[in-house]
Amino acid sequence: MEKSYIxxxxxxxxxxxxxxxxxxxxxxxxxxxxxxxxxKAHNSLTTLLYQxxxxxxxxxxxxxxxxxxxxxxxxxxxxx
Amino acid sequence: MFLALSLTLIxxxxxxxxxLYRQRRYFGVLTAEKIYQDSENTPGEILYAKSLPLxxxxxxxxxxxxxVIPVExxxxxxxxxxYLNHTMQLMAYCILVMDTYGKRPPxxxxxxxxxEFKIAFTKEAEESLVxxxxxxxxxxxxxxEFLCTHPQHNA
Numbered sequence: 001m002e003k004s005y006i007x008x009x010x011x012x013x014x015x016x017x018x019x020x021x022x023x024x025x026x027x028x029x030x031x032x033x034x035x036x037x038x039x040k041a042h043n044s045l046t047t048l049l050y051q052x053x054x055x056x057x058x059x060x061x062x063x064x065x066x067x068x069x070x071x072x073x074x075x076x077x078x079x080x
Numbered sequence: 081m082f083l084a085l086s087l088t089l090i091x092x093x094x095x096x097x098x099x100l101y102r103q104r105r106y107f108g109v110l111t112a113e114k115i116y117q118d119s120e121n122t123p124g125e126i127l128y129a130k131s132l133p134l135x136x137x138x139x140x141x142x143x144x145x146x147x148v149i150p151v152e153x154x155x156x157x158x159x160x161x162x163y164l165n166h167t168m169q170l171m172a173y174c175i176l177v178m179d180t181y182g183k184r185p186p187x188x189x190x191x192x193x194x195x196e197f198k199i200a201f202t203k204e205a206e207e208s209l210v211x212x213x214x215x216x217x218x219x220x221x222x223x224x225e226f227l228c229t230h231p232q233h234n235a
Contacts, residue, residue, distance in 0.1 A: 004133055004217070004220070005128065005133050005134065005135040006133055006134055006135070006213055006216050006217065006220075007134075007135055007136050008134070008135070008136030008137075008138070008169045008172035008173055008176070009136065009169060010216065011165075011168050011169050011172050011209075011212060011213070011216065012165040012166060012168065012169035013165070014165075014212070014215075014216050014219070015164055015165035015168050015169075015212070016163070016165040018219070018226040019226045021219075021226070022219075022225060022226035025220070041155040043119055043120040043121075045110075045153060046117065046119035046120070046121065046122075047121075048107075049107055049110055049111075052100065052103060052104075052107065052111075055096065055100055056097070056100050058096070059093050059096035059097045059100060060093070060097070061093075062089050062090075062092055062093035062096065063089070063090060063093030063094065063097070064093075065086075065089050066086045066087070066088070066089030066090035066091075066092075066093055067086075067090060068086075069082055069083075069085060069086030069089065070083070070086040070087065070090065072082070072086075073082045073083045073086055074083075077083075
């Protein structure tokens with residue numbers, strides 16, 4: 001086999017519909033609506049993941065400040 | 081006053097963590113440690129197989145213990161079983177992961193909106209993929225026009 005690379009997504013297209021794959025090869029079909037929607041959804045999922053991570057960090061910071069405040073307050077009440 | 085403020089912050093923090101923990105289910109396997117991802121903001125590099133004419137960019141590659149596992153995210157309706165074309169795409173990513181990271185993954189994960197499927201990367205699947213690559217390679221070289229079993233696709 002020659003080294004002209006076949007992409008993994010091309011495999012999916014070929015298995016799903018050989019004609020769709022063939023049309024794309026002939027440059028008659030640039031992108032499909034489904035592909036555009038899929039890319040958009042994928043990107044928004046990644047953004048949501050980042051936001052989720054930031055929120056978790058934020059919640060831990062709040063918790064940390066609260067615990068710190070509690071310790072300081074308890075300490076002050078004990079000794080002052 | 082400081083005591084009340086501290087207690088409020090602790091309660092709010094705990095509440096938020098609880099809510100976020102429940103949201104975690106939506107992300108499923110994607111909350112695992114990722115060593116690769118391909119998105120608009122952080123485009124992944126193209127992976128190439130060493131022994132086959134195969135390349136690609138998986139959506140994510142995660143680590144679970146000593147294993148390196150590709151994850152493919154799919155949108156649309158969640159099927160009862162993963163579609164064959166998605167499965168073959170995932171097997172291709174398994175080969176790319178194996179050649180890139182030097183470890184054979186036990187399988188990969190296809191994440192549909194409502195369900196995740198873990199698919200084993202077996203020797204049989206690997207052989208099927210090699211045969212499929214050969215078929216695509218031949219199809220690429222030929223001038224044959226492909227028709228489809230779906231009549232509307234032949235228009």
